[in-house]
Amino acid sequence: MAGELPEFYFRVRENGATVFRVDTENRQRRIDMSEIAVVNIKNGQIKPHGDHELTSDELEVIQDWADERLAVMATRDLDDIYRAIDYLNLTTHWAQTRADEEQLEDVTDGLLLAMHDLRSVLVRKKADRLLKDRE
16 A cells, blocks of 8 residues: 555544544455444544443544544535525526526525525524624
8 A cells, every 4th residue: 555544444424433443464464444432523422332442542533533523514514604605696696597487486485485594593693692792
C-alpha cells in the first residue's frame, strides 16, 4: 500500500459510528478490522463491543473523532441552509420565467405551506432573540 493505514477505522452511521481497530501485522499481510466499540454522537455514549475493554488511548481517539464529527456535521448543516437559500432563489426564478401553469399548480400549495411554516419559525425565533437582547 502507498501509505500507512490508520490504527482505527470509523464506519459512519446515522448517529455516530462503529469503531474498528485496523491490523495489518499478521502472517497473511491482510487488513483485519476488529470491531471494538460503537459511538453515539447524539448522546455521547461510547460502548465497547463484546468483551473488549477500551483503553484510555482508544477512548481518547474515539472522543476526538466524535468531537471532530460533530464539528463537521454542524458545518454541513449550515452549508445545507445556505444551499436552501440558493434553491429558494432558483425556484423563484423558475416560477417567474420557466414554469408552466400545470407545473405551478403541482408545487404551489406545498411551497406555500413550507414557506409559511419556515417564516413562522424564523419570525418567532427573531422575536425571541430581540426580547432576550432587551433584557
